[in-house]
Amino acid sequence: MRYDDSDQAQELAQRAQDLMEEVVLPMERERPGGMAVSSGTITKLREAAREYDVYAPQIPEEHGGMGIDFRDALPVFEEAGRSLLGPVAMRVDAPDEGNMHLLELAGDDLQKEQYLDPLVAGDIKSGFSMTEPMQGAGSDPKMIQTTAEKEGDEWVIDGHKWWTTQGVEADVLFVLARTDEDAHPYQGCSIFIVPADADGVEVVRNVPHMGGGAHGISHAEIVYDDVRVPEEHLLGELNQGFVHAQERLGPARLTHCMRFSGMAQRSLDIAKAYTSERQGFDSTLSDKQSLRHRIADAETRLHVARTAIRDAADRISAGEEARVPVSMCKVFTANVTQDAIDLAVQCCGANGIGKDLPLSDFYESVRQFRIVDGADEVHRRVIARHAFDDVDEAELEPVTRFGQPNRRSGDGH
Numbered sequence: 001m002r003y004d005d006s007d008q009a010q011e012l013a014q015r016a017q018d019l020m021e022e023v024v025l026p027m028e029r030e031r032p033g034g035m036a037v038s039s040g041t042i043t044k045l046r047e048a049a050r051e052y053d054v055y056a057p058q059i060p061e062e063h064g065g066m067g068i069d070f071r072d073a074l075p076v077f078e079e080a081g082r083s084l085l086g087p088v089a090m091r092v093d094a095p096d097e098g099n100m101h102l103l104e105l106a107g108d109d110l111q112k113e114q115y116l117d118p119l120v121a122g123d124i125k126s127g128f129s130m131t132e133p134m135q136g137a138g139s140d141p142k143m144i145q146t147t148a149e150k151e152g153d154e155w156v157i158d159g160h161k162w163w164t165t166q167g168v169e170a171d172v173l174f175v176l177a178r179t180d181e182d183a184h185p186y187q188g189c190s191i192f193i194v195p196a197d198a199d200g201v202e203v204v205r206n207v208p209h210m211g212g213g214a215h216g217i218s219h220a221e222i223v224y225d226d227v228r229v230p231e232e233h234l235l236g237e238l239n240q241g242f243v244h245a246q247e248r249l250g251p252a253r254l255t256h257c258m259r260f261s262g263m264a265q266r267s268l269d270i271a272k273a274y275t276s277e278r279q280g281f282d283s284t285l286s287d288k289q290s291l292r293h294r295i296a297d298a299e300t301r302l303h304v305a306r307t308a309i310r311d312a313a314d315r316i317s318a319g320e321e322a323r324v325p326v327s328m329c330k331v332f333t334a335n336v337t338q339d340a341i342d343l344a345v346q347c348c349g350a351n352g353i354g355k356d357l358p359l360s361d362f363y364e365s366v367r368q369f370r371i372v373d374g375a376d377e378v379h380r381r382v383i384a385r386h387a388f389d390d391v392d393e394a395e396l397e398p399v400t401r402f403g404q405p406n407r408r409s410g411d412g413h
Contacts, residue, residue, distance in 0.1 A: 003310055006072055012057060013075035019052040020079055020086055028083050033355025037085060045089035046122055056091040056120050058255075059100055063112060064120035065091075070251060071317040074310065077255045081262025084361060091122060092259070095165045098252035099126040099174055102191075106236030106244045111193060115172055127170035129161040129194075129222060130245065136160065137176075139378045141242070142185045146224065148177035148192060155192060155234065157200075157227040165372075167220025168206045170196045175224065176241050189241035193233045200227035211364035250326050251316060253373050257309045257333040260369055263362050264302055264337040267344035268295065270357060274348045291347065298340045305333040324386045327379035334370045341366050 005013070024045065031037070049055040057073040059065025066073075073092075080086035080093075087093035096119055103116040118124045131137060136159075137144035146159020157177055167173065173194045180188035194201060204221040236244045272295065275285035285291060309329050315322035341362050345352035352359050370376050400406040 003075075003306065005075055005310075008068070009072040009075050012054065012068060012072065013079055015052050016054045016076045016079035016090065019049060019054055019089065020082055023048045023052075024083050024085050024089055028085050028358065033357075037088075041085075042088055042122075045085060046091065049089045049091070054090050056100075058092065058097070059116075059120050060104065063104070063116050069317060071310070071313045074254065074258055074313050077258035078262040078265075078306070081259035082266040084358065084365070086262070087259055091120065092255065094252065094256065094259075095128050096126050097255060098248050099128055101251055102128075102174065102235070102244065102248040105247050106191070108232075110232070111235065115193065124171040125166055125169050127164040127167040127173045127196075127220065128248070129164045129167065129173045129175045131163045132160060133162050133221070139375050144176065144178055144185055144189060146175070146177045147181070148175075148179050148190060150179075150231070151228075153231050154228045155231060157192060157194065157224045157229065159224045160222075161224070162207060162219075162221040164220045164222055166217050167196075167222055168203055168218035170220075172196060173201070173222070174235065176245060179241075180239050183239065186242045188239050190238055191235040191241045191244055192229055193235050194224075194227060194229055198227055198229065200225045210367060211361070246321070246323075249373060250322065251313075253326050253330045254309055254313055254316070256369065256373055257305065257329050260337040260366060261302060261306055261309070261333060263366065264298075264340035267341045267359055267362055268298055268302070270359060271295065271344035271347040274351065278349075285347065294343055295347075298336075298343055301336045302340060305329070305336045308332065324383060327374070327382040330374060331370075331376045331379040331383070334366075334376065338366050338370065 027041065027045070046055065053066070054076060056065035057068040057076050058070060059067070061067040076090060077087070077092050080090045087097075091097070100116060100119050103112055103119070107116060115124070115126075119126055130141070132143075132145055135143065136146070146157065146161065148155045148157045150156075157175060159175075159177060161167075161175070164170075164173065173196055175192045175194050176189055177192060178185065178188055179190040182188070196203075202223040202225065204223055206218040207221055209219050272286065275291060278285045308325070312322050312325035312329050315325055341359065345359050345363050348357065348359060351357055352363075354360065398406075398408070
């Protein structure tokens with residue numbers, strides 16, 4: 001398929017594809033199935049990404065990236081998504097990628113020097129601490145319970161978070177907290193930069209969870225008990241935490257979509273290769289019409305998802321919030337990729353659920369995509385609200401209603 005990608009985007013994507021084919025995929029195939037990747041391997045992968053000139057393309061050059069426009073960098077995320085090792089290699093891996101974008105948009109010069117630069121370099125790790133256990137903020141972020149109160153020149157944070165991705169390994173945490181309890185949460189929350197080793201930060205556990213990927217990323221439960229940070233650790237504007245979070249989440253949802261679409265395409269590629277060789281009932285599986293039609297449907301829906309993602313990215317690059325297009329991309333791509341990977345697992349039978357191929361890891365990873373960064377139902381709510389925003393009552397003028405006989409008649413009848 002051809003997309004409306006610029007020459008720069010196509011050249012960048014080609015280099016990313018070369019890295020995947022010549023370094024990342026061979027390294028993935030050499031690893032025993034199910035084995036976590038070592039920090040030494042990650043270092044080698046990132047060195048290779050720099051050699052291929054595809055390391056952190058979305059980050060400005062002054063902070064260690066390549067300074068590529070968001071829309072032009074997007075195809076790299078898709079290439080990277082073809083392996084669980086790809087995003088880590090190219091430094092387009094969540095949650096650090098989204099947190100780097102947050103720092104780039106909202107951070108001051110000192111915050112960027114202290115946290116953005118080492119994040120881009122891969123010297124530190126981060127977590128975005130927003131979601132709370134019941135009855136705190138989840139799909140409805142207005143339910144946020146964590147607070148931050150000003151005492152002199154410090155902020156004092158108290159709260160309980162969980163599902164903070166990479167929270168166990170994180171060196172720095174970005175914490176969303178209520179700073180004005182008299183205001184609506186959307187106008188009364190702020191984001192704070194909290195060193196993970198600050199007094200009062202207790203990483204309770206790594207929440208047991210489905211998937212985790214080849215590098216075993218955590219989802220932490222964290223208690224913040226009288227955590228004190230200096231006032232300069234406020235990120236962005238006071239009481240504008242949800243605005244900054246949305247600035248982070250919009251692009252991050254699209255990069256998630258691209259990574260997972262790459263994963264889905266790789267899964268279909270594996271399925272096509274497997275069914276073209278595997279014999280059953282007097283022919284290869286790829287000769288069975290029902291299976292060919294299912295693959296065709298999966299390829300079609302994946303193409304539609306990729307096209308929609310690029311449209312939303314164009315809108316963001318043009319300065320739009322693009323909230324509804326982003327929600328459409330998120331919910332549609334999440335389901336398309338899940339279905340494609342499930343189909344690939346089914347096509348490959350025992351090899352699909354085994355660990356020699358990456359499909360079972362993909363399968364475990366993709367299910368969370370319909371929940372993280374906004375559950376399907378939340379995004380459908382956004383889309384439906386927009387859909388019903390401007391109902392044209394004139395469309396029902398011909399409808400007959402009780403007590404209102406329809407005496408309209410057309411000429412010639």
